[in-house]
Amino acid sequence: DGGITQSPKYLFRKEGQNVTLSCEQNLNHDAMYWYRQDPGQGLRLIYYSQIVNDFQKGDIAEGYSVSREKKESFPLTVTSAQKNPTAFYLCASSPGTSGRGPYNEQFFGPGTRLTVL
Amino acid sequence: ILNVEQSPQSLHVQEGDSTNFTCSFPSSNFYALHWYRWETAKSPEALFVMTLNGDEKKKGRISATLNTKEGYSYLYIKGSQPEDSATYLCAFPGSGNTGKLIFGQGTTLQVKP
Numbered sequence: 001d002g003g004i005t006q007s008p009k010y011l012f013r014k015e016g017q018n019v020t021l022s023c024e025q026n027l028n029h030d031a032m033y034w035y036r037q038d039p040g041q042g043l044r045l046i047y048y049s050q051i052v053n054d055f056q057k058g059d060i061a062e063g064y065s066v067s068r069e070k071k072e073s074f075p076l077t078v079t080s081a082q083k084n085p086t087a088f089y090l091c092a093s094s095p096g097t098s099g100r101g102p103y104n105e106q107f108f109g110p111g112t113r114l115t116v117l
Numbered sequence: 118i119l120n121v122e123q124s125p126q127s128l129h130v131q132e133g134d135s136t137n138f139t140c141s142f143p144s145s146n147f148y149a150l151h152w153y154r155w156e157t158a159k160s161p162e163a164l165f166v167m168t169l170n171g172d173e174k175k176k177g178r179i180s181a182t183l184n185t186k187e188g189y190s191y192l193y194i195k196g197s198q199p200e201d202s203a204t205y206l207c208a209f210p211g212s213g214n215t216g217k218l219i220f221g222q223g224t225t226l227q228v229k230p
Contacts, residue, residue, distance in 0.1 A: 033218075101217075103166055105151065105163035108161045
């Protein structure tokens, strides 16, 4: 089945550690996105990538890093510089953006809940 | 940063009630308005992508209208059922053709049997 997978489902991190969240899609989508959700808030964009080997910062990129070496994969690293990393993280993808970016619905993975101990 | 507002934040209705909620967005430089449904323990799923002023879209008992001139969209659910319980998110494209979306904080609907 086509879709987006995220792993792990739950992740616990000690303060000062970097952790990497996995996101893989087999929808052949060009664009991929990382969002963060906190209680009472909407989804906030961390990073996005419109094409392999290219990515841009979203609204809350500080303390995070990403890579896009393959079309199917867009891992997110939460670094020790992120002051408040405990949150729910969602990955999404959408078809190519060439002229159609705003009109393409996004497809979401199941999410990873990160807790800093 | 562009602002997308949803109201109410939460809503409790009885099974069979009809309900509606609002999404407000910037009326300038309009491209599209997205609605997503996010059920507990599932991934958000797209309901509608609306592009034309005055547009009305329907999926089963759920429909949405769009007013791009005044910057709002309504989502209606007719005869709510417990399976309609979810958080409903609207989203507005951030800028240009990037595909970035700015999400509202959502309206959480609870339908009591």
